[in-house]
Amino acid sequence: MKLITMVGLSFFLRSLIMKRSLSAFLVIVNGLIYHGLRSDSNYNKSYIRKLRYYDIFTNIVLITIKVVNNPTLIPYTSLAIVNFLFHFTIVDKLLLLNMNIVDERKKTIFKECFHVFGVQLPLAIGLEKILGIQ
Numbered sequence: 001m002k003l004i005t006m007v008g009l010s011f012f013l014r015s016l017i018m019k020r021s022l023s024a025f026l027v028i029v030n031g032l033i034y035h036g037l038r039s040d041s042n043y044n045k046s047y048i049r050k051l052r053y054y055d056i057f058t059n060i061v062l063i064t065i066k067v068v069n070n071p072t073l074i075p076y077t078s079l080a081i082v083n084f085l086f087h088f089t090i091v092d093k094l095l096l097l098n099m100n101i102v103d104e105r106k107k108t109i110f111k112e113c114f115h116v117f118g119v120q121l122p123l124a125i126g127l128e129k130i131l132g133i134q
Contacts, residue, residue: 002035005116007116008116008120009120012028012120013028014124015128019131019133030054030059072130087114091111
């Protein structure tokens with residue numbers, strides 16, 4: 001279970017509670033399923049990989065629909081997408097592989113915090129903005 005990223009899903013609760021946002025509901029449910037079932041030990045298992053791709057695909061569809069209908073979201077979604085790509089290319093492949101952090105838990109915490117504040121938070125703020133939540 002990825003507790004930090006699951007807590008990051010709480011950023012979408014205001015949109016769900018205050019505006020009954022279907023997008024927030026889908027993000028929370030998909031995130032709870034994927035981040036709730038995923039662990040460091042099962043990251044490459046087939047069912048986790050399928051859940052990851054489903055979660056990513058769903059988020060891409062939601063982001064695309066929202067941006068097409070609300071161009072004011074572009075800065076938020078651009079930041080989240082750049083951070084997501086940066087996370088999986090630079091952070092995972094280069095930075096953490098070359099850092100002398102022996103403790104795998106510290107690497108995991110760093111990656112989860114990067115995902116929460118670099119991806120989940122900008123998307124949640126953008127969603128609140130287009131929903132008119134102050």
